[in-house]
Amino acid sequence: MIVTSNLSKKYNDNQVLSIDHLEIPKGQSFGLVGNNGAGKTTYFSLLLDLIQPTTGHIKNNEVLVHESEDWKPFTSAFIDESFLIGYLTAEEYFYFIGELRGQNKSDVDALVSQFEDFFHGEILGQKKYLRDLSKGNQKKAGIVAALIGNPEVIILDEPFANLDPTTQIRLKGIIKNLAETKGITVLISSHDLLHVTDVCERIVVLEKGEIVKDLKTSAETLKELEAHFSGEAV
């Protein structure tokens, strides 16, 4: 589904990302881990064509991301608060995204109602603008908005950060379900090794912009990752 080749990004002379080849098949739940500055968000930004690659390219479902815009209808993302429109209520925001993605009000209502558990009564009918919600609640709204309009690729940057434990567990269920039953390709990044190993079939470790590990998740994966990040040799 997503093929990355010879991709690199430099700021001045500072190389922040360099990926020779990375292929993410359709329906995979793909996890990206790495310390701060490893290039996770840079990679996601390149995937969304928010920054220009220095070399190489990404193909999303055979569409060259930095040349055509045809990847947009089947791709959705929640990277940070700049994906929220602060002066809308959560419902208005969902409807707006829905309209952009060709969904009518009842489609959006039907989808959103599946997530009432996840919202924990703190999103819908709150009579508050998104900008006045807490960080965690903003994140919940942003994540659900990324599911609107039957996307085939969903990109979530640090979805677990700022969420309370209950919501983290529910989110894990949601992400697993997306990949397993609906065949959606899900890309997430996280600092929480436990969550990532729980959710993702495949985990790639980035370090200083390069892929240093590419693991198929198994029972030993968490140990291996912990060993890697604590600096021990495996």
Added chain:
Amino acid sequence: MVKQFISLEWKQFLRASYFQKGLAIKILLILAAIYFGGIAIFMGIGLYFIFKKTIPEVDPIVSVNNYLIYWFLFEMLIRYFMQQLPVMNVKPLMTIPIKRNTVIHYLLGKTTLSFFNFLSFFLFFPFAIVLLVKGYPILNVGLWFIAIIFMTLNINYLNFLVNKSNVVFYAIAVILFASIGLEYYDVFKISEPIGIAFNALYNYPFLIIVPILLAISLYYINFKYIKSGFYLDDAVSKKIKEVNATDLSWMNRFGSIAPFLKNDMKLIWRNARPKQVMMMSFLFLFYGLIFYTQETYKQMPAFLAFASMFVTGGFLMTFGQLVPSWDSEYYKLLMSQNIPYKKYLESKWCLMAVAVAISFVLSTPYLYFGWKIFGMIAAGALFNIGLNSFITLFGGALNRVPIELNVKAKAFSNTNGFNPTQMLIALPKFLLPMGLFYIPYKLVNFEAGLIVLALSGVVGIVFKGFFLKKIEQVYQTGKYKTVAAFGEKQ
């Protein structure tokens, strides 16, 4: 402690984003400061001689004192609109052991160094020198000067209260309007007793105690006021108003641009900055009064064409020049959604066109000045809808300044919106209507000028698709730059 504050302040100043980029802006700002400072000094020197010449029978110091109130009124006005209130990021200071009083004293003390306080100083210091040279008694002049400086400080602190508290604001506003009204309609010349008071300050130097006491009490009130508000609750948690989702589904009849149009309506309605722009644009309606009432401009119809364009173009220009910037807070979202730029732009264009139409309706009282003037306003409105809108949108596309939507703008607070490209793009907005009207007016007659100006707008509407496409290209080529610029935190 104060030393650390000053070092923090200095770093904040030097490292602010607007200071780091744009040498041209820095130079312009410095030039402006020198310019105004210089004017004040020359005025100060000239003040004595001007009054001596215009009112020879009265001692210049008496005349100055008589008119002093107008200067202070002027000062109050520009301060209200332009002076930045001292703000300090109090949140990180609350957990470290600094006395609350120290912080407040520092905040208030800081305002003493405001540029606006020096304006009075620059004006009256040279004046005082001239007085001394002319042989006025040093004690009277010296203490009078100090009294004036204290009055300036009083205005400084008063402005603080006016800005912070609605009660004070309305009280002052009522007093001011009442006094001006009484003065204007000759009911009671309030400026006379005030003039006498200022003269008394000069004649009886010991009265300097009055402005000093006033300054001390105003300082104390300010201190109290800030102290009562100096709690984490106020600084950290914002007041959250309950809101209801607005149903704008009736706008769906606008078809494919409806989602954007609905969003733009909410954008304007729910955010402080665009609301402020809307209020400001309302003032443009009165622009014509300046021009139509003066005989001089009646002979210069090109200027009238320009003014007529302004009457209906307020919202169009103030809102339009910041068009992608309004969406800067969530630009990344827009860029990763399947959004046709054309629809996005068309929605903004519709808003602007509607605003011009509303302004035009509101401008009907200008019929008072005759059909010719009103015809010009009508032609100007057409020009605005058809051509000016696209010029403004084009200029906006080159303007990559992030906007904080829910924060009101104070003058000078975002100088980075001001750049050479903006100035260049502003030129055709002014020159085009003047030229379009003036050339046929000179060659044929007044009516021809009107028709050409109006037709230019119609042509613009006919070629709307073409213009939007051109602007779209600017958006597309500048996409990464815009995303990066909007991502920058201010």
